[in-house]
Amino acid sequence: MPEIAREQTGPAGTGAVRPDQPGSEPPAQPGQPGALAAGQPELAAGQPVPVAGQPSPSGARRWLSRPRLLWCAGFLFSGVALFWCYLWQSRTFPVNSDGASNALQAWDMLHGNVLLHGWYLSDVSFYTTELPEYMLVEAVRGLGPDVVHICAALTYTLLVLLAALVGRGRATGREGLVRALVAGGIMVAPAITLGTRSLLSSPDHTGTGVPVLLMLLLLDRARPRWYVPAAVLAILTWVEMADQLAVYAAAAPLALVCLLRAWAGSGQRDTPSAPRWYDAWIAAAAAASVGLTRVAVAVIHAAGGFTVHPVPGPLLSSPSAWPAQAVLTGQCVQVLFGAENYYQHSTLSGLLAVLHATGLALAAWALLAGIVRFFRRPDRVSQILAAGTVITLAAGIAGTHLGSLANAHEIAIVLPFGAALAGRMFPRRPVPGLRPLLAVALACYLATLGYAATLRPALPANEALTEWLSAHGLTDGLAGYWEANSVSLDSGLRTELSPAIATGSHRIGAYRWESDSAWYSPGAHYANFAVIVASNVLQPAYLSDHAVRRAFGRPAHVYRLPGYTIMVWNKNLLTRLGRPSP
Numbered sequence: 001m002p003e004i005a006r007e008q009t010g011p012a013g014t015g016a017v018r019p020d021q022p023g024s025e026p027p028a029q030p031g032q033p034g035a036l037a038a039g040q041p042e043l044a045a046g047q048p049v050p051v052a053g054q055p056s057p058s059g060a061r062r063w064l065s066r067p068r069l070l071w072c073a074g075f076l077f078s079g080v081a082l083f084w085c086y087l088w089q090s091r092t093f094p095v096n097s098d099g100a101s102n103a104l105q106a107w108d109m110l111h112g113n114v115l116l117h118g119w120y121l122s123d124v125s126f127y128t129t130e131l132p133e134y135m136l137v138e139a140v141r142g143l144g145p146d147v148v149h150i151c152a153a154l155t156y157t158l159l160v161l162l163a164a165l166v167g168r169g170r171a172t173g174r175e176g177l178v179r180a181l182v183a184g185g186i187m188v189a190p191a192i193t194l195g196t197r198s199l200l201s202s203p204d205h206t207g208t209g210v211p212v213l214l215m216l217l218l219l220d221r222a223r224p225r226w227y228v229p230a231a232v233l234a235i236l237t238w239v240e241m242a243d244q245l246a247v248y249a250a251a252a253p254l255a256l257v258c259l260l261r262a263w264a265g266s267g268q269r270d271t272p273s274a275p276r277w278y279d280a281w282i283a284a285a286a287a288a289s290v291g292l293t294r295v296a297v298a299v300i301h302a303a304g305g306f307t308v309h310p311v312p313g314p315l316l317s318s319p320s321a322w323p324a325q326a327v328l329t330g331q332c333v334q335v336l337f338g339a340e341n342y343y344q345h346s347t348l349s350g351l352l353a354v355l356h357a358t359g360l361a362l363a364a365w366a367l368l369a370g371i372v373r374f375f376r377r378p379d380r381v382s383q384i385l386a387a388g389t390v391i392t393l394a395a396g397i398a399g400t401h402l403g404s405l406a407n408a409h410e411i412a413i414v415l416p417f418g419a420a421l422a423g424r425m426f427p428r429r430p431v432p433g434l435r436p437l438l439a440v441a442l443a444c445y446l447a448t449l450g451y452a453a454t455l456r457p458a459l460p461a462n463e464a465l466t467e468w469l470s471a472h473g474l475t476d477g478l479a480g481y482w483e484a485n486s487v488s489l490d491s492g493l494r495t496e497l498s499p500a501i502a503t504g505s506h507r508i509g510a511y512r513w514e515s516d517s518a519w520y521s522p523g524a525h526y527a528n529f530a531v532i533v534a535s536n537v538l539q540p541a542y543l544s545d546h547a548v549r550r551a552f553g554r555p556a557h558v559y560r561l562p563g564y565t566i567m568v569w570n571k572n573l574l575t576r577l578g579r580p581s582p
Contacts, residue, residue: 067172067173075161078161078184079157079161082156082157082160082161082188082449083153083154083157084153084453085449085450085452085453086152086153086156086157086190086200086453087149087150087153088452088453088454088455088457089153089190089192089196089200089449089452089453089455090148090149090152090153090196090200090201091146091149091457091458092192092196092452092455092456092457092458093196093197093200093201093458094458094459094460094461095145095148095149095201095202095460095461095486095489095490096201096202096461096482096486097461097481097482097483097484097485097486097499097514098201098202098204098514099145099148099152099201099202099203099489100145100148100202100485100486100488100489100490101122101485101514101515102126102130102131102134102148102202102203103134103138103143103145103147103148103489104143104485104488104489104516105119105121105131105134105514106131106132106134106135106138106147107134107138107143107493108516109131109135110135110138110139115300115303115304115305115306116305116306117304117305117306118516118517118518119306119307119515119516119517120306120307120309120512120513120514120515120516120517121306121307121308121309121514122308122309122513122514123244123308123309123310123311123312124205124242124243124244124245124308125241125242125243125306125308126203126207126242126243127241127242127300127306128238128239128241128242129203129207129208129210129211129238129239129242129243130151130155130203130207130242131242133151133154133155133207134147134151137150137151137154142492143489143492143493144489144490144492145460145489145490148201148202148489149200151203152199152200152201152202152203152206153200155203155206155207155210156190156199156200156206158210159187159206159207159209159210159213159416160184160187160188161184162209162210162213162214162217162416163183163184163186163187163209163213163416163419163420163423164180164181164183164184164423165180165213165217166183166213166216166217166220166381166385166416166420166423166424167179167180167182167183167184167419167420167421167422167423167424168180168183168423169220169381169382169423169424170220170221175428178426178435179423179424179426180423181442182362182419182422182423182426182438183419183420183422183423183424184419184423185359185438185441185442185445186337186359186362186363186415186418186419186422187359187415187416187419188442188445188446188449189338189356189445189446189448189449189452190338190452191335191338191339191340191352191353191356192349192352192448192451192452192455193340193349194335194340194405194406194408195335195336195338196452197406198335198336198408198409198412199336199409199412199415204409204410204412205243205245205409205410205411205412205413206409206412208239208242208243208245208246208249208412208413209412209413209415209416209417211235211238211239211246212235212239212246212249212250212413213416213420214235215231215232215235215236215250216381216384216385216420218231218232218235219232219282219380219381219384220380220381224275224278226281228278228282229278229281229282229284229285230285232254232282232285232286232289233285233286233288233289233292236250236251236254236285236286236289236293237289237292237293237296240289240290240293241293241296241297244311245392245410245413247290248391248392248395249388249391249392249413249417250286250384250388251286251287251289251290252286252387252388252391253384253387253388253390253391254282254283254286254384254388255283255286255287256387257380257383257384257387258279258280258282258283258286258380259279259280259283261279261378261380261383262276262279262280262283279380309513311401314400315399315400316398316399316400317398317399317400322397322398325396325397325398325399325402326397328396328402328404328405329393329396329397329402329411331405332396332402332405332407332408332410332411333360333393333408333411333414334360335405335408336408336411336412336414336415337356337357337359337360337363337415337418338352338353338356338359338360339353339354339356339357339359339360340353340405341353341354352448355441355444355445355448356445358438358441359419359422359441359445360418362422363418363419363421363422364418365422365425366418366421366422366424366425366426367386367389367390367418367421369425370382370383370385370386370421370425371386371390374386374387379424381424382421382424382425385417385420385421385424386421388413388417389414389417389418389421392411392413392414392417393411393414395411396410396411460486460489460490461482461486462483462486462487462490463490464561464562464563465483465487465531465561465564466487466490466491466495468561468566469487469491469495469566470491470494470495472559474495474528474529474566474568475494475495475496476495476496476525476526476527476528477495477496477497477498477527477528477529477530477531477573478497478498478499478500478508478527478529478530478531478543478573479497479498479499479500479530479531479543480499480500480501480511480531480532480533480542480543481499481501481511481513481514481542482533482542483497483531483533483564484497484498484499484500484511484515485497485499485514485515487531496519496525497531498510498515498519498520498525498527499511499513499514499515500530500543500577501543502543502544502547502551503578503579507551507577507578507579508530508543508547508548508551508552508573508576508577508578509577509578509579509580510577510580511580512580517580520574520577520580521574522572522574522575525572525574526572526574527572527573527574528568528569528570528571528572528573529566529567529568529569529573530543530548530552530566530567530573531543531564531565531566532544532545532548532564532565532566532567533563533564533565534563534564534565545565548567549567551576551578552567552569552571552573552576553569555567555568555569556568556569556570
């Protein structure tokens with residue numbers, strides 16, 4: 001068989017050297033050192049010859065390639081910088097009893113009460129999402145109001161980075177960077193007013209997006225294997241235990257999209273090698289997560305764990321209210337994207353709202369594009385993002401829980417969904433001049449974030465009351481919900497106020513909402529005073545002067561502070577409590 005000469009690159013790489021030229025060596029024969037096996041790819045000059053049984057050096061170092069290192073370094077630097085800015089912006093909103101309740105629950109879990117025995121939570125537990133995060137922060141930081149700010153900043157940082165990764169999709173290089181910047185840039189600067197309250201305060205559905213985006217990242221990057229549906233089932237069950245919003249925003253759209261894909265046969269250009277059963281099993285996992293969540297919560301309750309209240313009121317509003325609800329839902333979306341022009345008391349705030357409208361316009365265009373391409377261009381994750389956004393907005397319009405702009409957090413997941421979808425739908429060849437325009441907008445967003453981080457921090461909601469009670473040696477008492485848990489957190493449990501509520505004309509009862517039944521045990525606590533708020537006395541979460549006097553009799557001492565009245569008795573008020581009330 002005639003020998004075929006191979007071209008070899010010279011030392012300078014300037015040309016080919018034939019084996020018969022002076023200074024060259026004949027090619028190695030099969031079986032000799034340096035010989036290439038049949039079908040083995042040719043090696044570049046200077047590259048070591050792989051030895052059988054040993055891993056290829058290029059394969060071993062593939063993960064540590066330069067692009068991956070640059071991405072990791074960029075994300076690490078961005079994460080640290082964003083967290084620091086979000087922490088200072090979060091501190092501009094005072095910690096109230098909602099965030100304090102979560103901090104107290106995590107503190108109890110950290111000290112052994114893992115199942116939260118005796119606790120009555122709200123209609124959202126956050127048991128598997130924010131509470132573990134609070135535990136980790138409290139293990140390092142201790143108990144205090146700043147725990148709420150740290151966790152809010154950490155949650156939102158993760159949300160921005162994950163939205164950028166999901167928005168990048170499978171694109172690489174410059175295209176992947178642009179898509180990631182579009183997705184992350186839309187979210188990078190929460191609005192200073194209502195945006196801070198909705199996204200950077202106590203856990204209010206914002207953190208639900210973190211595990212949901214992790215699941216979408218798994219679906220986008222993982223190969224179609226049996227463990228992917230199993231992981232989807234685990235993640236959805238985990239997040240649904242914490243927040244039932246995940247049923248509508250994640251489980252329902254995931255099941256819908258994968259059922260449609262399985263029924264349509266396999267035009268899956270995003271995963272051409274996926275077997276026919278893949279989408280069907282993912283849809284089954286999404287549906288099974290709802291039932292598994294109920295079983296898990298029931299098991300925890302049967303084991304003596306926490307109690308979660310049902311969602312109050314009817315879930316659906318009257319069809320006649322839907323037009324007004326649609327307007328309010330649109331306004332809440334503006335709040336989430338920072339584009340609201342309500343309550344803007346300065347020219348700067350108005351200009352910032354107009355600036356944030358750029359991100360909202362991109363997200364709206366992406367949602368429209370995602371709906372148009374829903375059946376024409378199969379992309380599983382983009383379909384899920386579009387379907388999840390539509391279902392969540394429909395729930396806001398037809399539901400009853402968007403009562404005002406302060407309830408924008410109820411649909412908070414629309415923000416990361418819209419941002420990620422905008423990144424994925426961003427065209428490869430955009431209109432000339434669009435990229436520089438968006439670069440300027442991103443620079444303005446970052447300047448806005450820096451400005452928000454320089455604002456003066458706010459004191460906790462009841463700081464003055466906490467200091468006065470501590471100075472006068474009052475350590476155990478009763479108060480309305482908005483004072484009770486807030487003061488307990490502000491004081492680091494040196495002063496403990498248990499939330500109470502008027503249950504009748506002559507009774508004050510324990511308020512079973514974000515409270516521990518152990519707080520009302522007369523054997524463990526001696527509550528000898530009550531705090532009455534001077535304003536908003538008609539709200540049920542507050543105690544009134546008249547109701548407290550009728551329930552406990554004439555106080556021994558009465559102290560008046562700006563906004564508060566403190567009544568002190570020479571007896572344990574817990575022995576006179578009426579029936580608890582939710």
